[in-house]
Amino acid sequence: MEQAIGRRKKTQVRYGMLALVFVNVVINYLDRSNISVAGAALSKDMNLSSEELGFIFSAFGWTYALLQIPGGLIADRFGPRILYAFCLITWSIATLCQGFVKGFASLFSLRLATGAFEAPSYPINNRIVTSWFPEHERASSIALYVSGQFIGLAFLTPVLVNVQHLAGWQGLFIGTGIVGLLWGVIWYVFYRDPLDHPTVSEEELTYIEEGGGLFRGRKPGTNQAAVWKWVNVKQVFSTRTLWGVYIGQFAVNATLWFFLTWFPTYLVKYRGLDFIKSGYLASVPFLAACAGLLLSGFVSDRLVKQGKSVTMARKAPIIIGLLLSISIIGANYTDDTALIIFFMALAFFGSGMALISWVFVSILSPKNLIGLTGGVFNFMGNLASIVVPIVIGFLAKDGDFKPALVFIGTLGLIGACSYIFLVGKIERAITQDAPEGIVVGE
Known part of the structure; x- marks a missing residue:
């Protein structure tokens, strides 16, 4: 009786899951x-060229x-x-093992392993939000969880810099x-x-479902034939609107991956800043990106x-965010450290605004292919995480980083044009394999 009364009370369990x-x-x-913080030291200890460091990144x-x-x-x-x-557990093991590498080949291999085990993470994030949140809370909930990448890096980059200073890049x-x-154990x-949570109320479940939350689908591992078809893959590659958001996401990630890889090395090696000081300055653009993301989502x-x-x-x-990301080119025209950080922060603020683009996976994809569409989108x-670090490595090989920043800014312009000219009316694609309301793999 008490359990039944408890399930009728208003709960906010979805925010705990979002946390x-x-x-x-x-x-x-x-x-x-962490590889970006370790980059300068790794490059020195392993005698890596800028091109080789680009491949590692x-x-x-x-x-x-x-x-x-x-x-x-x-x-x-x-x-x-x-x-x-x-x-979580497998990519963390691969990360830990990077502390014992002796050369380019072993580090490159372990970075490949880290990427492989992290691959399902954002499609999973999107499915969780699609299950736990109504559509009118979707962009803000995505903004909140994506902000973790900026809040964490903003406050923890100085910590990582000091850990490396004390314990070396191996200890990092x-x-x-x-x-x-x-954390992998805590998550589990x-x-x-x-539908499996012991404390969620029926009132909260009704609120989520009536708002478009999709959690009353089939159980994981049952009747998956509808997903594992090439026709489904073809569908998520054949829509102009989806291609518009795909190109836009490449542009957004281009700016992101500059900051995740080359940015600390840019400050230390190409702008001559002290390593410890660079760790604190590097946190400013991440805070700006977080502010842009939260503002955009809400x-x-x-x-x-x-x-x-x-x-x-x-x-x-x-669109506004992608246009703002072009401002990264402004850093080419000043030697003042404060202005350099200002242009970097403004560009990353814009990139953060554009990162609510994950909401399009929830509202454009066929309801039975949300995970697949999220996978294609990601x-x-x-692809920017492959292309951008390598291209920057080659553009900066002669000691001039200006062409690299022009490259990043140009991609931001291309992304904005993609949303303006390719992304049309926002409406969900429907498949014949899955009736309205049935979601495979919930």
């Missing part, structure tokens, strides 16, 4: 970006991007609780790996899907609640 995802994202990006992206489509299919097939725990990798291992203990949801068209409410912040966007 768990937030921490996942913080750890996810610590293990992506890009190694994560090779497997991460190429496995996005399989990762999306896996996210549709298996539940988030077990799959995310497996991913070992420490971040141990943190991920411990506390996360549950909506403004976008507010516009939807005010009755503005979904097309305008979702697209406008992204694959296309994370």
Whole structure:
């Protein structure tokens, strides 16, 4: 009787689940970006050229991007609780092992492994938000969990710099790996899907479902034939609107991956800043990106609640953000450290605004292919994690970083044009294989 009364009370369990995802994202990006903090020391200790360092920076992206489509299919097939725990533990082991590498080949291989095991993470994040949140809270919830990558890096980059100063780059990798291992166990203990959570109320479930939350689908691992078809892959590659957001996501990630890889090295090697000081200055653009992301997410949801068209409410912040990201080129025209950080922060603020683009996966993809569409979306966007670090390495090989910043800014302009000219009316694609309301792999 008491349990039944408890389930009728108003609960806010979905925010607890979102907090768990937030921490996942913080750890996810610590293990992506620790290489950027270690980059200058690694380059010196292993005698790496800028081109070789570019390949090391890009190694994560090779497997991460190429496995996005399989990762999306896996996210549709298996539940988030077990799959995310497996991913957290395995990529953390790969991170820890990077503290024992002796040369280019072993480090490159372990970065490939880290990318491979992180591949399903964002498709899983998107499925969790799609299950736990109504559509009118979707952009703000995405903004909150994605902000973990910026909040975590903003406050923890100085910590990582000091850890490396005290324990070397080897200690940096070992420490971040141990943190991920411990969190993987915590995730498994506390996360549950909506229908499996012991304390969620019927009132909250009704609120989520009536708002468009999708959690009453088939159980993981049952009747998956509809997902594992080439016709489904073809569908998510054949829509002009989806291609518009794919290109836009590549542009957004281009700026992101500059900051996740080359930015600390740019400050130390190409701008001559002290290593410890660079760690504190590097946190400023991450805070700016977080502010842009949260502003964009909450403004976008507010516009939807005010009755503005979904097309305008979702697209406008992204277009404005991509146009702002072009300001990174301004750093080429000053030697003043404060102005350099200002232009970097403004560009990353814009990139942060554009990162609510994940909301398009929730509202454009066929309801039975949310994981697959998320995988393709993340694959296309994370091609930037392969291309951008390598291209920057070649552009900066003669000691001049200006062409690299022009390259990043130009991609921001291309992304804005993609949203303006390719992304049309926002509406969900429907498949014949899945009736309205049935979601495979929830």
